[in-house]
Amino acid sequence: xxxxxxxxxxxxxxxxxxxxxxxxxxxxxxxxxxxxxxxxxxxxxxxxxxxxxxxxxxxxxxxxxxxxxxxxxxxxxxxxxxxxxxxxxxxxxxxxxxxxxxxxxxxxxx
Amino acid sequence: xxxxxxxxxxxxxxxxxxxxxxxxxxxxxxxxxxxxxxxxxxxxxxxxxxxxxxxxxxxxxxxxxxxxxxxxxxxxxxxxxxxxxxxxxxxxxxxxxxxxxxxxxxxxxxxxxxxxxxxx
Numbered sequence: 230x231x232x233x234x235x236x237x238x239x240x241x242x243x244x245x246x247x248x249x250x251x252x253x254x255x256x257x258x259x260x261x262x263x264x265x266x267x268x269x270x271x272x273x274x275x276x277x278x279x280x281x282x283x284x285x286x287x288x289x290x291x292x293x294x295x296x297x298x299x300x301x302x303x304x305x306x307x308x309x310x311x312x313x314x315x316x317x318x319x320x321x322x323x324x325x326x327x328x329x330x331x332x333x334x335x336x337x338x339x
Numbered sequence: 340x341x342x343x344x345x346x347x348x349x350x351x352x353x354x355x356x357x358x359x360x361x362x363x364x365x366x367x368x369x370x371x372x373x374x375x376x377x378x379x380x381x382x383x384x385x386x387x388x389x390x391x392x393x394x395x396x397x398x399x400x401x402x403x404x405x406x407x408x409x410x411x412x413x414x415x416x417x418x419x420x421x422x423x424x425x426x427x428x429x430x431x432x433x434x435x436x437x438x439x440x441x442x443x444x445x446x447x448x449x450x451x452x453x454x455x456x457x458x459x
Binding site: 277322 | 400
């Protein structure tokens with residue numbers, strides 16, 4: 230299985246919105262609603278932001294939202310804040326009963 | 340409160356076998372639907388899923404690493420063990436274990452990770 234495709238980097242100014250796309254195949258992102266997104270600050274463990282494409286765990290800001298269309302999922306962060314600067318990873322369950330992560334996207338808040 | 344902690348050697352030599360232990364609390368791996376997975380991250384690189392074991396001892400592995408990986412659980416000790424054979428410098432990474440909530444398809448809580456360096 231190949232890693233999901235994400236842009237290497239995105240940037241935005243405080244207060245703006247950005248969207249990170251995650252492209253997979255019909256065997257993972259396209260086949261299931263089991264897409265999740267993780268935020269990772271330097272030296273820290275990943276933290277789940279979104280599960281089941283668009284659901285937020287308790288305690289995650291509603292500035293984070295997710296969606297999916299076909300084989301591509303997306304994470305939108307609205308009202309960018311300095312603390313949002315981090316790496317973001319998408320993940321999907323696959324038709325082979327395995328999991329796959331994206332290559333990661335580094336978000337820079339200008 | 341769920342916590343997970345990875346432990347094992349920080350340095351292994353090429354060709355050796357790596358054994359990592361995930362010790363957890365706050366949940367039981369005998370509870371229907373629960374799973375524990377392993378994910379690794381080479382320095383400066385992306386996350387890579389390795390393996391997952393379910394409450395019923397069902398096991399799944401990354402296709403690219405399947406021949407080198409074994410995942411087991413000890414429910415009485417609240418531990419999950421991952422072994423990886425024939426270690427190579429490219430396996431240098433931080434190894435994380437993570438909790439898969441019962442019948443939910445994501446990793447909700449992660450350990451802090453343990454850095455394993457492969458070098459002679």
